[in-house]
Amino acid sequence: MTQVDTLDTPLGERRLSKLKWRCRRGLLENDLFIARFFERHESGMTERQAQAMETLMDLSDHDLMDLFMRRTEPDAGWADADVVDLLRLLRV
Template sequence: MHTTPVEPVDALIDERALSKLKWRCRRGLLENDIFIERFFNRFETVLTVNQAQGLSALMELSDNDLLDLHLARKSLEQVDASLVCKDVSEVLSMLRQPFER
């Protein structure tokens, strides 16, 4: 019997998946692009598979809902209750971290 290896939950995302994720994260609003660019500048070398899945889930939102989340004008529950989970909440927290110069 042949089984497919399962990645550990804290496994880092590989280079190819990271590249695809970055492409998927391109947005129509400049403000969202700035938040996401800062996120990748800070976290791309330590981004886990689960965090990447959380970020992908956030990318399903409209630009306006995503910006409302970035700016904490709305909560995950207000935007889409189905997104309330550990991975999405963790990534949202990472996205909201203040920019360090």
């Protein structure tokens, strides 16, 4: 299996559970965006999306909220195409 194939495999239950725990935030507003995302997409979530989510979770709560609210856009220095794609899903 190639690296690309591995990234596109669905998340297992344990990995998904750990990711949800990692996504808990200090701002309720961020939690609402993230909870809505998981309600809609967790059943088909891939490792690629999980890695993009991990990148977003490295941001501060206020920086993350600014992205969700479209006050800022992701910086090309840390956000690759997978992060941008995931952010689109989170913003819907």
